[in-house]
Amino acid sequence: MTCPILPGSTIGIFGSGQLGRMIAISARQMGYNIHTFSPDTSSPTGQLADQEFVSAYNDIDAIRHFATNTDIITFEFENIPVNCLKAASEITPVHPHEGVLYTTQHRLREKLFLEKNGFPVAPFRHIKNWNQLNNAIDELGMPAVLKTAGFGYDGKGQRRIESRKDLASAWKSMGGQEAVLEKFINFKLELSVVAATSITGEFVNYGTIQNKHTNHILDISSAPADIPGAVEISAINLTRDVFTKLDFIGVACVEYFLDSEDNLVINEIAPRVHNSGHFSLDACNTSQFEQHVRAICGLPLGSTVQPRPAAMLNLLGNLWEKQEPDWINILTIPEIKLHLYGKKEPRAGRKMGHLTALGDTQNQAIHRILEAKEKLESI
Numbered sequence: 459m460t461c462p463i464l465p466g467s468t469i470g471i472f473g474s475g476q477l478g479r480m481i482a483i484s485a486r487q488m489g490y491n492i493h494t495f496s497p498d499t500s501s502p503t504g505q506l507a508d509q510e511f512v513s514a515y516n517d518i519d520a521i522r523h524f525a526t527n528t529d530i531i532t533f534e535f536e537n538i539p540v541n542c543l544k545a546a547s548e549i550t551p552v553h554p555h556e557g558v559l560y561t562t563q564h565r566l567r568e569k570l571f572l573e574k575n576g577f578p579v580a581p582f583r584h585i586k587n588w589n590q591l592n593n594a595i596d597e598l599g600m601p602a603v604l605k606t607a608g609f610g611y612d613g614k615g616q617r618r619i620e621s622r623k624d625l626a627s628a629w630k631s632m633g634g635q636e637a638v639l640e641k642f643i644n645f646k647l648e649l650s651v652v653a654a655t656s657i658t659g660e661f662v663n664y665g666t667i668q669n670k671h672t673n674h675i676l677d678i679s680s681a682p683a684d685i686p687g688a689v690e691i692s693a694i695n696l697t698r699d700v701f702t703k704l705d706f707i708g709v710a711c712v713e714y715f716l717d718s719e720d721n722l723v724i725n726e727i728a729p730r731v732h733n734s735g736h737f738s739l740d741a742c743n744t745s746q747f748e749q750h751v752r753a754i755c756g757l758p759l760g761s762t763v764q765p766r767p768a769a770m771l772n773l774l775g776n777l778w779e780k781q782e783p784d785w786i787n788i789l790t791i792p793e794i795k796l797h798l799y800g801k802k803e804p805r806a807g808r809k810m811g812h813l814t815a816l817g818d819t820q821n822q823a824i825h826r827i828l829e830a831k832e833k834l835e836s837i
Contacts, residue, residue, distance in 0.1 A: 460551075460657050462756035463530050465489030468508070469751065470528030470550070472515070472542060474501030476799035476809060477731050478534035480739070482506045484747040490755075495524045502800045503534070515542045525549035532708060532754050536563040536729055553657070553707040553754040554729050561704065562729040564608040565638045575703050577696065578723050580715075585637040591629055594639045595619065601642040604628045606635050616674070618642070643723050645715035649683055651697040652735035654709045654749045657756040661698055662749070664742065664762050666690045667734045669713075675807060678831075679734045680769040680824050681741065689720055700727060709750040711735060733772065733809070740795045740814040741768035767820040769827035773811040777834050778804035788830050793817065 469485050471478045474496035482492040494503040495511040504510035513520035515538045525546040543556040561571050572579045583594035606615035617628040653663035668683035697712045711732030713725040735746040744760025777783050798811035817823030
């Protein structure tokens with residue numbers, strides 16, 4: 459059995475965005491030191507780290523130096539080279555392991571993994587050229603979604619195809635990269651399950667979360683999701699099975715579509731703490747970020763009990779276009795919590811922070827978050 463990595467040790471984080479920041483906050487509260495590695499300085503994670511290693515993700519010597527100064531390493535986003543984790547793992551433990559990153563950072567490999575293991579996925583085809591795209595459209599029909607095979611998030615690298623007149627522009631948008639064509643799922647809900655598996659094999663989850671996206675970016679999440687109990691059980695069991703097949707350690711998220719007949723279809727796997735789980739910071743006995751630290755360090759996992767319903771709203775850079783948002787007005791709403799990520803430059807579509815609202819009922823929590831959204835957008 460692997461010895462636990464106890465408080466006082468140093469956790470290294472590849473990546474330096476807001477997810478790393480919130481992991482760092484939880485880890486420091488538990489007595490760990492934090493080192494971060496990314497090409498950026500004064501980053502959201504770096505602002506809180508004991509040491510900020512600034513270098514490119516393909517600088518193997520710098521990665522090895524970083525690894526020698528840590529007791530365990532994790533990552534906060536998946537768009538980093540697999541060789542980065544491989545080099546680090548030769549020196550210190552890395553969780554999740556490089557095989558998880560290899561599978562989940564590439565849409566085609568992820569789809570093939572899910573299909574091979576019998577998980578429910580939308581029908582898809584591998585697209586390498588224009589002729590294959592035309593043939594695949596004939597086979598799958600329309601509407602369909604064309605996505606770059608690798609390195610996409612928040613809707614980047616994907617185009618919906620409604621008719622054949624959309625084909626040429628969709629293919630051009632791929633920029634010559636290999637792609638995946640998926641049959642469009644006419645879903646009634648978007649759901650996710652955030653869960654954790656520890657080094658010891660312990661598994662916990664945060665229930666099923668209901669999500670609403672705008673322009674492919676998560677807008678609002680609410681928990682628990684308003685779905686039949688049987689669907690929730692199925693989603694949790696599928697998530698556990700995905701974790702088992704990946705040999706996953708840490709916190710991750712499996713995103714689902716729920717169709718009109720209450721069938722679940724896996725959309726994608728995020729091999730890290732996830733935007734839809736941010737509500738857990740304020741609503742659960744153990745946040746997803748503390749849970750990730752516990753899981754990768756071999757500590758007992760914490761309770762995921764959620765005493766009251768919650769809703770979460772992403773705060774995008776668009777809100778800063780005219781002026782700084784009126785936080786005083788927002789914070790007059792009962793049981794609203796504000797989290798900002800330390801990003802100095804607001805940009806359209808950039809996640810600058812989030813709000814969480816609690817309520818005695820799910821409707822009350824959602825009403826409060828929608829009130830906050832209306833106030834922010836009316837400025």
